[in-house]
Amino acid sequence: MHAKRLTRTLTCIAVLSLAATGCGLSGGSDSGDATAGGCKVDKGNVGSGKLTGDVKGTITFQTTNLKKDFGGFFNGVIADFQKAHPGTKVKWIDDPGDNTFTSRTVADAQACTMADVINVNAPTATALTKAGYLLDIGTKDPAASKPFVPSFWKTATFANASGKAIHTTLPWYTGGVLLTYNKDLLQKAGVDPAKPPTSIFGLFADYEKVAKAADGKYFATMANPIWRIPADFDQMGIKVLSADGKSAVFGDDPRTTQWVAWMAKLYKEGAMPKDSLSSSNDPSTLYSQGKVAYGSTNPSFVRFVKQNSPSVYDKTAVGQQPYDALGRASAGAPQYISVAATSKNAPTALSFAEFLTNAENQTAWCKDPDVVIFPTTTDSLNDPFFQNVTGSDPFSQARKLVADQLKTADTNQTNLSPAVQNAIVSQVQLAMQGKKSPADAVKDAQEKANELLKQGS
Structure with missing residues (x-):
């Protein structure tokens, strides 16, 4: 999504x-x-x-x-x-x-x-x-x-x-999908703005560098996993649902547990604002204040920044969202x-x-x-x-980056009902808080998703 x-x-x-x-x-x-x-x-x-x-x-x-x-x-x-x-x-x-x-x-x-x-x-x-x-x-x-x-x-x-x-x-x-970031904040963290990562886990590694360099003064991204599920899974080629859409299978892929472990690690290390774990706010406000290194992956986000924070807009650049397992850009x-x-x-x-x-x-x-x-x-x-x-x-x-992407972009996405998405997100949030292990969170998320799918939710 x-x-x-x-x-x-x-x-x-x-x-x-x-x-x-x-x-x-x-x-x-x-x-x-x-x-x-x-x-x-x-x-x-x-x-x-x-x-x-x-x-x-x-x-x-x-x-x-x-x-x-x-x-x-x-x-x-x-x-x-x-x-x-x-x-x-x-x-x-x-x-x-x-x-x-x-x-x-x-x-x-x-x-x-x-x-x-x-x-x-x-x-x-x-x-x-x-x-x-x-x-x-x-x-x-x-x-x-x-x-x-x-x-x-x-x-x-x-x-x-x-x-x-x-x-x-x-x-x-x-809207297309791309990386939007504050060049100055990335450079302070030793991340080269001109060389975007090619995988989701590579992007997470850059988040970690930002967390260590920022020491709580600014952040890499927002914490709520609702912005990333199932988008990250799709990008990584993790199958979320069975072919008939009647059961959840994301937990069968070991990379799902690795993804949750990364999210928990990043949250613990300060890559994300603690109070953003359950917040529905996207990065718009904090990015415009220079407090978040990565903005929204929607190209129209740069319009918001240009209108609301010209000084941050001057430090903003865009790059390719990781291709990851898809092997080509995603159009979202x-x-x-x-x-x-x-x-x-x-x-x-x-x-x-x-x-x-x-x-x-x-x-x-x-x-x-x-x-x-x-x-x-x-x-x-x-x-x-x-x-x-x-x-x-x-x-x-x-505009140029996404226009080029659309010629060959992948438009695949997994459609989850709000109930199923929220069930998965809530388990990941527990893991990020250290209340469950990543493996247990994934296992429980899949079980709860299956219960809802059987109910037709």
Whole structure:
């Protein structure tokens, strides 16, 4: 779940045409009641068969914390859609975003009040798909995959209640994954900023050097393992779940215990702030204060630093996130756009969702000078903007590095429900506090994860 590594402005969680691209919806409504989750819905929203119906009427569209910085852009997109489809109206809701996003969204879905079109991250999509609250876009519009890079379209599948992988999301944008660091602090620790490590354990060794040099005056990174699980495991090639997704297998790999042992050692040696073990805060604030050597692995993090701490921005550089066992860069998990299966106006909602994520709109938003994000459509990635990056400042270098990565990047990720992820994280936290051995923590984490998977959590 590289999505966990995104900074709060764009993470906690996230929209976009100049020319309309309809999704081929026509004909009369397939009336009659059915259910999605526990909600009564039009039977055309569920089951097999292409979605039909007129693109008209009112829908709600939910983003997270975007109105302040990108209100003008998204209002323009909405206006373009409404102009292309007379008789439609899109009401934009902007969620403030916090670590309860998934639980609140699931609660909205259970109350049958979830927005018609909603930006979701992988954990939220996992939970909503399993509960049956998202439209099966792959079935309802078989042509929906055409604009997207195949590897990104592949990531847009999530398991339903029976364990079948279905396309309940449209891949929207990705932040990419890289190292962001304070050159001055690394040099003080004897770490060469120009030679990033090639493995996760190599990165941990650099964290240890920072801890020894800092002697409590600053830190290497944040402690809460929620930012790293299962992202680090994916990067290391540690298999987290069985092929059918019904059982946890990460504990079968000895490197998992080594990883937990490293985390415990680093925490004990002061590489991480003690009070950050259970904190949901990402590195943004402390990095901007010059108190953490490594920032977020999301390229858009450099925008936050530039805006909030110019002096630290001047000391900031970006480098390649360790390839590790993947052997190539990771693009991280993209952000997604979903349509509620509970929508009372699903044809319009699906049309708008595809309009948001088309190549023209993705390219337009990614060109915004105040953001470093990357598209998931083939045509967008072929745009000269992403292929001919210039500039030597951290912002430009972040854009160039990830643009180069995306040509060959791996988009594999493990999708864990929040309950399963939290069960694993809590055991690692106990090991980091010295309350359990790394081996026992891994063993117990796998057992607890399996219990939850059997319960369908």
